[in-house]
Amino acid sequence: MLLEKVITYEIFRPKMDSSKEVLHSIATLADDISPAFPYINTELGGWDYDQRNQVLLLKLSAGKWITLHAQKIAIRGARDIEESRALLEWIKGQINDIYDRRDLITPRYTGQAGLKVINILKLLPMTNCKLCGYATCMAYATALREGEITLPDCLPLMEERYREKRENLQAYLESFGWRALDAT
Numbered sequence: 001m002l003l004e005k006v007i008t009y010e011i012f013r014p015k016m017d018s019s020k021e022v023l024h025s026i027a028t029l030a031d032d033i034s035p036a037f038p039y040i041n042t043e044l045g046g047w048d049y050d051q052r053n054q055v056l057l058l059k060l061s062a063g064k065w066i067t068l069h070a071q072k073i074a075i076r077g078a079r080d081i082e083e084s085r086a087l088l089e090w091i092k093g094q095i096n097d098i099y100d101r102r103d104l105i106t107p108r109y110t111g112q113a114g115l116k117v118i119n120i121l122k123l124l125p126m127t128n129c130k131l132c133g134y135a136t137c138m139a140y141a142t143a144l145r146e147g148e149i150t151l152p153d154c155l156p157l158m159e160e161r162y163r164e165k166r167e168n169l170q171a172y173l174e175s176f177g178w179r180a181l182d183a184t
């Protein structure tokens with residue numbers, strides 16, 4: 001087991017975010033969890049991965065973020081103490097489970113933050129038809145980059161005539177480890 005012991009766990013309401021009803025928390029770890037980062041990045045679709053400084057940023061749904069450092073876990077956006085503790089238990093389980101399976105996982109060193117909206121846009125039908133619920137293809141491309149929607153939300157893209165664009169977009173997203181937020 002890579003992560004065995006949490007030394008301290010501090011939960012607080014940040015002063016700069018006092019208008020928001022969310023909590024921040026920081027767990028200090030007895031163990032160095034950084035060897036698991038490239039594998040967690042693959043499995044959980046890391047938003048940003050700074051390999052040199054060993055920082056992996058995970059974006060979850062509903063405005064929640066988890067930042068992994070070698071011996072720290074920072075959690076932002078929990079609604080209450082119970083959710084904060086549940087998120088810590090969830091990520092601890094993920095770290096140990098993924099690290100145990102690392103021989104079966106291809107490590108990834110890029111994050112979703114490297115995706116460019118303009119590159120996504122070029123691979124959409126670019127008709128601004130609004131069938132996805134967004135006013136423009138640019139708005140859809142931005143939401144897709146953030147992981148807030150999925151490819152089938154653009155119905156025209158599923159049509160045969162856009163097959164090449166769809167496959168190229170899928171490959172582009174996958175090259176950055178993209179995944180929808182509700183997949184976590």
Ligand code: SF4
Pocket residue numbers: 124125126127128129130131132133134135136137140141153154155156157
């Ligand atoms: S459904 Fe597709 S083509 Fe239509 S506006 Fe949305 S992204 Fe553009």
